[in-house]
């Protein structure tokens with residue numbers, strides 16, 4: 001059991017999905033600072049290339065894989081393009097994801113499909129495929145980006161919250177399976193964070209009290225050092241996520257959660 005020792009980033013190889021912006025990009029910048037080699041994954045090749053160019057330095061190598069992880073073909077393409085590097089990868093950060101706002105009755109079924117495919121299927125497939133080789137290492141980690149939406153069903157974000165509840169549950173169970181190995185599993189649960197997430201979701205005015213991607217990364221890497229199964233970024237967020245759902249009656253909680261994500265005028 002390697003928990004409670006500092007996780008060694010220097011010289012390690014980290015694969016980061018969703019690295020072209022927001023929290024994934026912040027992970028890439030921080031891990032490059034700490035001396036990790038990087039494999040950056042997202043759809044926009046030009047953005048990834050520009051980031052890779054900035055982060056390459058000295059002995060630090062940065063590779064780019066531009067694929068759509070929302071499709072089985074894209075997931076297979078990722079697997080094939082990293083084939084020779086798989087035995088060297090020790091850190092997997094599943095950060096690619098997006099959210100949809102609005103009532104399900106009015107939702108575009110294809111968009112909902114894409115959301116479940118990316119937030120759930122891509123993360124699960126990559127984790128499952130990577131685990132055997134991660135287990136060969138003395139120190140390795142799977143860091144899955146969930147959300148504080150994972151703790152509470154959210155009207156008007158029903159699918160997003162459900163996908164993140166899956167990520168939290170899946171990762172906590174994995175932590176239990178891996179506790180006597182060198183692989184740490186960690187679910188990172190950010191609250192509202194200032195990234196293009198809200199533009200992508202088409203709701204820029206929702207959840208306006210936001211923390212930064214750098215806050216989330218700092219919180220996550222500290223929790224990884226401590227070998228925690230999950231961590232919520234931000235004291236207020238943690239209080240609501242961990243306590244609120246236990247203390248508040250179900251109907252009131254659902255009403256409040258639905259109100260909370262409504263855009264501010």
Ligand SMILES: NC(=O)c1ccc[n+]([C@@H]2O[C@H](COP(=O)([O-])OP(=O)(O)OC[C@H]3O[C@@H](n4cnc5c(N)ncnc54)[C@H](OP(=O)(O)O)[C@@H]3O)[C@@H](O)[C@H]2O)c1
Pocket residue numbers: 017018019020021022023024041042043044045047067068069070071095096097098099118145146147148189190191192193194195196197198200
């Ligand atoms: N921001 C928040 O308030 C917040 C709160 C809680 C949790 N989170 C979670 O944090 C994670 C990162 O989100 P973010 O806030 O950093 O948003 P973001 O800036 O929009 O980043 C999303 C990342 O996912 C990638 N991506 C989207 N669709 C993809 C696809 N089909 N295939 C491959 N990559 C794809 C995007 O790159 P391309 O467009 O180049 O593909 C981008 O790099 C997500 O899982 C999100 O659910 C965010």
